[in-house]
Amino acid sequence: PHVAVLIVAAGSGTRLGAGVPKAFARFAGATVLEHAVRGAFGVGRLVVVAPPESIDEARAIVEPIDPEAVVVGGGASRQASVAAGLAVLEPGIRIVLVHDAARALTPRQQLEAVASAVAETGAGVIPALPVSDTIKLVDGQTVLDTVDRSRLAAVQTPQGFPREPLDRAYAGATAEYTDDAALFAAAGGIVVTVEGSPLAFKITTAADLARAEQEAGDAVG
Numbered sequence: 001p002h003v004a005v006l007i008v009a010a011g012s013g014t015r016l017g018a019g020v021p022k023a024f025a026r027f028a029g030a031t032v033l034e035h036a037v038r039g040a041f042g043v044g045r046l047v048v049v050a051p052p053e054s055i056d057e058a059r060a061i062v063e064p065i066d067p068e069a070v071v072v073g074g075g076a077s078r079q080a081s082v083a084a085g086l087a088v089l090e091p092g093i094r095i096v097l098v099h100d101a102a103r104a105l106t107p108r109q110q111l112e113a114v115a116s117a118v119a120e121t122g123a124g125v126i127p128a129l130p131v132s133d134t135i136k137l138v139d140g141q142t143v144l145d146t147v148d149r150s151r152l153a154a155v156q157t158p159q160g161f162p163r164e165p166l167d168r169a170y171a172g173a174t175a176e177y178t179d180d181a182a183l184f185a186a187a188g189g190i191v192v193t194v195e196g197s198p199l200a201f202k203i204t205t206a207a208d209l210a211r212a213e214q215e216a217g218d219a220v221g
């Protein structure tokens with residue numbers, strides 16, 4: 001396939017407090033990584049970036065689902081982990097979806113929609129949701145302003161890009177960026193949004209893991 005899904009799963013998960021890297025925390029009978037890989041299976045070539053000390057453990061989870069998947073070790077930052085995954089992509093890959101394992105319940109349809117939009121537009125494509133809270137600009141405790149919410153979006157993954165400009169943007173990056181789209185945009189790339197899904201929320205805290213357990217149960221019925 002000419003699409004690759006690069007699942008970054010090399011984070012430590014300190015904020016989750018599970019005592020294991022976040023990718024190996026469990027809910028609804030499986031690890032975060034297993035849920036994420038199942039959700040992405042079939043969308044494209046899978047590359048999983050795992051904690052360097054847990055590559056074998058990650059392989060044991062990923063290979064039964066997708067024997068063709070490639071598992072590599074990640075880096076100290078998310079950006080370094082993405083770079084490690086990009087480095088092992090096959091030559092034929094034209095579109096790369098960079099996806100957080102921590103967004104383990106992301107509907108497959110969201111990955112497919114992002115890949116299609118990259119193919120159609122040639123731009124970077126990110127799933128986004130409107131912001132529902134009122135957002136203030138603050139300086140310490142002092143409220144400076146109320147931000148116009150209609151101009152804000154909360155963004156998720158997968159973030160999709162045409163492969164060559166993404167490789168170039170990564171090769172030239174000299175700073176750490178908040179997300180891949182910011183890195184891509186800093187290199188001159190155009191980024192557009194598609195509609196995200198509440199189910200693509202990121203598992204960060206123990207409360208998020210409890211929510212994932214509940215959502216997974218709801219989906220089964």
Ligand code: C5P
Binds near residue numbers: 022102
């Ligand atoms: O820490 P955070 O939740 O922002 O991480 C988002 C995603 O990036 C997670 O899936 C995590 O495993 C991954 N990550 C990584 N390498 C790092 C840090 C985070 O692959 N060094």
